[in-house]
Every structure is written in structure tokens, then in C-alpha cells.
Amino acid sequence: MNCTLAQIKLISLHNQADAAFDAMLSDHLQGCRSCLNFSKALDRGFDSLTSDPGRKPETGFFDRLEQRRSKGVIVSAPGNRQLPAVVRLSPAIAAAAASVLLGIWLGGRLFFASVTEGANTLQLTDSQREVLLASYASDLQLTDESTTAIESYLYEPETLSGNGNK
Amino acid sequence: MTDQELLQKYAGGNIAAGRTFVEMYQDKVYAVCYSFLRNAHDAEDVAQEVFIEAIRNADKFRGDARLGTWLYRIAVNRSLNFLRDNRKRRFWQELDALISSRGGEPEANHTPGDGILEQRDEARLIADAIANLPEKQRIAFMLNKIEDLSYAEVAEVMEASFSSVESLIFRARENLQKKLKKYFRG
Numbered sequence: 001m002n003c004t005l006a007q008i009k010l011i012s013l014h015n016q017a018d019a020a021f022d023a024m025l026s027d028h029l030q031g032c033r034s035c036l037n038f039s040k041a042l043d044r045g046f047d048s049l050t051s052d053p054g055r056k057p058e059t060g061f062f063d064r065l066e067q068r069r070s071k072g073v074i075v076s077a078p079g080n081r082q083l084p085a086v087v088r089l090s091p092a093i094a095a096a097a098a099s100v101l102l103g104i105w106l107g108g109r110l111f112f113a114s115v116t117e118g119a120n121t122l123q124l125t126d127s128q129r130e131v132l133l134a135s136y137a138s139d140l141q142l143t144d145e146s147t148t149a150i151e152s153y154l155y156e157p158e159t160l161s162g163n164g165n166k
Numbered sequence: 167m168t169d170q171e172l173l174q175k176y177a178g179g180n181i182a183a184g185r186t187f188v189e190m191y192q193d194k195v196y197a198v199c200y201s202f203l204r205n206a207h208d209a210e211d212v213a214q215e216v217f218i219e220a221i222r223n224a225d226k227f228r229g230d231a232r233l234g235t236w237l238y239r240i241a242v243n244r245s246l247n248f249l250r251d252n253r254k255r256r257f258w259q260e261l262d263a264l265i266s267s268r269g270g271e272p273e274a275n276h277t278p279g280d281g282i283l284e285q286r287d288e289a290r291l292i293a294d295a296i297a298n299l300p301e302k303q304r305i306a307f308m309l310n311k312i313e314d315l316s317y318a319e320v321a322e323v324m325e326a327s328f329s330s331v332e333s334l335i336f337r338a339r340e341n342l343q344k345k346l347k348k349y350f351r352g
Contacts (some may be wrong), residue, residue, distance in 0.1 A: 006339055007343045007346075007347060008336075008339045011339045011342050011343055011346075013352060017281070038346075041288045041349075042288075042292070042346075044288050045288035045289045045291065045292040046289075046290075046292060046311065046312075048288065048289035049293060050172065050312055052200075054200055054204075054206050054209075055196070055197045055200050055201070056193055056196065056265050057192055057193070057196040057208075057209075057213065058199070061188070061192050061196070061210070061213075061214075062185050062188045062189060062192070064210070064214070065188060065214045065217055065218075066181065066184070068214055068218075069218065069221075085206070094210045106216055137244075148186075156192060
């Protein structure tokens with residue numbers, strides 16, 4: 001067994017023991033001071049890590065947990081991940097995102113305005129509007145006086161608009 | 167009463183059941199968080215979140231895995247998320263609490279036998295070497311070596327196959343050996 005293999009084995013877990021391999025390792029350690037030192041240092045180092053007194057919560061953990069739950073505090077200490085994503089965005093990124101959204105909205109408004117305007121001027125003549133309005137009224141079955149008033153209300157602006165185009 | 171029943175009752179508002187349940191698992195959950203965060207305040211904070219998440223999702227736990235494994239998984243995920251969201255905080259920074267009386271890196275030419283490289287230095291070197299492993303290797307190795315979980319349990323927590331955990335731990339050990347041998351030569 002060489003030193004590299006021995007040292008890799010030494011780092012491994014005790015509960016993954018392999019009797020045959022352990023025997024070879026033991027032989028190696030008897031004749032290799034370097035690996036023996038490595039082994040002792042690792043044992044001490046890992047023991048120190050796993051016996052750290054900080055690895056147990058202070059007494060009253062449950063009471064503090066309940067206190068937190070009763071307050072409905074879901075967000076943890078400042079800087080924790082529970083902050084909403086939007087809050088974590090830097091102001092510059094948020095401003096850039098807002099600008100893009102505003103641009104899309106404005107662009108959309110302008111585009112649809114031009115399409116609508118183009119459709120009115122290109123596709124509808126005054127006579128066509130009259131026919132169209134009459135057919136709307138017919139579809140809606142507007143026959144009494146009140147519906148006539150509504151019809152005239154709808155019709156007049158279109159007539160004025162139609163005259164204006166002449 | 168099983169631990170799953172205790173959790174269900176706790177989620178339903180039974181504080182006495184909650185106390186029993188939390189006290190049953192608080193040390194293990196906290197220890198996992200502490201292993202990753204190396205800071206008592208952060209570990210407590212994240213450990214509390216683990217229990218809050220468990221209570222919220224109590225009805226989703228169907229008992230396919232052991233409850234302890236489920237809590238481990240939440241603890242690992244929460245701890246990693248905490249670390250990812252606190253990048254300015256150097257991982258294991260608070261290990262200094264453990265070695266506060268000594269500063270600086272140990273000299274590479276000091277060996278354990280010469281009395282200069284002390285136990286706290288050894289712990290620090292090992293902790294730093296683990297901290298610098300690739301994430302999956304680090305998780306697998308820590309759960310296995312520090313938290314004393316078997317390969318099968320690590321596989322369950324990481325939702326990975328047994329063989330991939332074996333591979334991760336083997337590569338972690340190789341990497342650690344390379345990192346540590348310059349300090350620990352006789």
C-alpha cells in the first residue's frame with residue numbers, strides 16, 4: 001500500500017470499515033511515520049470539529065421557536081433568502097426592468113392606436129358606417145323610443161366624424 | 167405515539183406534542199445547520215426555519231422516507247440556500263470562534279508531531295479543506311463524516327443513488343488528501 005492510498009483511507013469513515021483493507025493500512029502505518037502522523041492529526045482534527053460545543057442549540061430552543069411562530073415571523077435574520085426576490089433586486093436592475101416594461105407598454109399603445117386609426121380611415125366610409133350602425137341596431141332589436149334615442153346618440157358622433165373626413 | 171403523529175399533532179396546534187417532537191430532533195437538525203454555517207446564531211435561525219417548514223408541510227410527508235431523513239434534507243437545503251444568499255460571508259468564517267486564540271495559517275512545513283501544529287490548527291485545516299470541496303462532494307462528505315450518516319442515509323438525504331454518493335465521497339477524500347498532505351507530513 002502506498003501513502004496516497006493510505007491517507008485517502010484514513011480520511012474515510014470508520015463505519016465504512018473493510019477488514020482486509022484495514023489490516024493492510026495497519027501494516028502501512030507501522031512502517032510509515034508520515035502516515036501515522038497524518039492519521040493522528042486527522043483524528044484530532046475531526047474530533048475537534050465534531051465535539052464543538054456550538055453544535056448543540058442553547059436551552060429554550062423550542063420556546064424561541066414558538067415565540068417566532070406566534071409572531072408569524074417567517075423571514076429570518078437580515079440578509080436571509082426569505083426576502084422577496086423583488087426586494088433583493090438592486091435598484092439599478094429594478095429600474096432597468098421597469099424601463100423595459102414601460103417601453104413595451106408604450107410601444108404597444110402606439111402600435112394599436114395606429115392600427116385602429118388606419119382601419120377607420122381606410123376601411124370605413126360614411127355610407128358604410130350608416131349601414132353598420134343600422135345593422136347593429138337591427139341585431140340588438142332596438143325598436144322603441146328609448147332605443148331610438150340611443151341609436152341617434154351612437155349615430156351622431158359617427159356622422160360628425162364622417163363629415164369631418166370629407 | 168410516532169414522530170410522524172407528533173408532527174401532525176403539532177401542526178394541528180398541539181404544543182405539548184410539538185415540544186416532544188422538536189426536542190427529539192432539535193440537536194440533529196441544529197448540528198447539520200451548524201456544520202454548514204459554523205455560526206450559532208445562523209444555525210439557530212435556520213434550524214427554526216427547518217421546523218417551521220416541517221410544520222407547514224406536515225400533511226405532505228407521506229412516510230416514504232424516515233422523518234429524520236426528511237428533516238435532514240430540509241436542513242441541508244436551507245443551510246445551502248442561506249450560504250448561497252450570503253456570499254459575502256465566507257463559508258466557515260466563524261470557525262475562528264473555535265480557534266480564536268490563534269491567528270493566521272499554520273506553516274506548511276510544521277507537522278503534527280513537532281508541537282507547533284496544534285489541534286485547533288488541525289481542525290481549522292480540515293474545516294477549510296472541506297469548505298473548499300465542490301458542493302456535492304462537500305455535502306456528501308460532511309453528512310457522512312461529520313454527521314455520521316451512512317452512505318445509504320446520505321443517498322436518501324441528497325436524493326441520489328448509493329453509487330453516486332460513493333463516488334462523491336471517494337472524490338472528496340482524494341481532494342482532501344491532496345489538500346491536507348502538505349500540512350500533515352512526518
